[in-house]
Amino acid sequence: MKFNYSRYNGSWLDALNLQDLLDRLADFLLNAGFAGGPHYNPWWGWSGDDGDRSIDGLREALLKALMESGQLTPEMLKALRGEQGPGEDEESLAEAQAELARMLDELIQKLVEEGYLTTSGNQPMMPDTQQALPGMGRVEDAKAAAQTVEFNLTQKGLDFLGYRALRDLLAGMGRSSAGSHETAKLATGIEAEAASKPYEFGDTLNLDIPATFRNAIGRNGPGIPIDIDYKDLMVHQSEYRSSCATVLMLDISHSMILYGEDRFTPAKRVALALSHLIRTQYPGDTLQVITFGDRAQEIPLRSLHTAQVGPYHTNTAEGLKLARRLLMAQKKDMRQIVMITDGKPSAITLDDGQVYMNSAGLDPHVLRETFREVGACRKSGIPINTFMLARDPSLVQFVGRVCEMSRGRAYFTTTMTLGEYVMRDFLRRRTKRVS
Secondary structure, eight states: OOOOOOOOOOOGGGGSOHHHHHHHTHHHHHOOOBTTSSEEETTTEEEOOOOOOBHHHHHHHHHHHHHHTTOSOHHHHHHHHTOOOTTOOHHHHHHHHHHHHHHHHHHHHHHHHTTSEEEESSSSSOOOTTSOOTTTOOHHHHHHHHHHOEEEEOHHHHHHHHHHHHHHHHHHTTOSOOOOEEEEEEEEOSSOOEEEEEOOTTSOOOBOHHHHHHHHHHHHOSOSSOOOOGGGOEEEEEEEEEOEEEEEEEEOSGGGTTTSOOOHHHHHHHHHHHHHHHHHHOTTOEEEEEEESSSEEEEOGGGGGGOOBOSOOOOHHHHHHHHHHHHHTSOOSEEEEEEEEOSOOOEEEOTTSOEEEOTTSOOHHHHHHHHHHHHHHHHTTOOEEEEESOOOHHHHHHHHHHHHHHTOOEEEOOTTTHHHHHHHHHHHOOSOOOO
């Protein structure tokens, strides 16, 4: 049989680093916008956005990422700016713009095929924004159609963002890997890290054979066969590795995006990194996520990227109550609450289910109920580690009391260092040891 070979002409997509591109898109992909869309308040005016999840919005984000990474040719940049080069006419410019639009659509299709994104709408991909829809001939219709098709992150996409966030955080801390949670206790196991001990029922039967033989010979004297009794058995000891249940509380009150700074998207990245760390390095641990605004609710990790900040108050008490209930259902050696917030508690849930709110914060009634839940966490042996994204004096005083009551720790940080602080705290694991 005769084979004919031809030269391979690779596509520009083959040379493109999709993972690096996704890394640059992380903030866009995790920003779900403001619950309820733009919101007006008489004190601070308009705030919030809808969170563009359309294919059109994704194209714009990809274009920005490609420009930042320097992966656009000079001709494409000219077409993007609408500039004509020497000897070029409007037709050449239009062709360059159409080529750029096709390139973006091919890139989105590649992300879908690789399993990072899914699209929802009448068709999986939209025609180029510079091309006419078949039989219609209007660019405006193509653009409108592109705005009706939405994209979503897949589990693979979330896992990748979690991996990259974890890698970046651990790299900033000077760590390349992480192990299990060390304690001061010893247990029997496969890895021998300490002196052996007499075997007891329930121990892992990892025999210290030389020590077992010495016991048998010392009891019966040398001879063949060696008569080994139950009390001669010696087993290796290893450092006891504990398991931990963590509930991550994320503040979704208005202030998390209010003052021109998005504090919520970095918090999402931390949650994804923590999830990836636990799944890959601490398989015996659990992580659950709670959002708390006017009310508190548990959200699945797979839906974390869609969580939104909204025109809400800060119901810290209900968040702590829900977190405590979730943790008490976990049969783990250690339990802890990690709370990321930037504001004082300003709401509580009354016995009849209604929400009492006071936007001024530090309302005595609200504080009383909040400290009651903090006390309940302490009685249950659950420390509260608070990561505060603001520093006003009254807030510092409130956080200090929470830490004192719950025997937890407080970190006053920024969006730039939030992830590193959370990772250091989790890996240090200065929580209750197993007795």
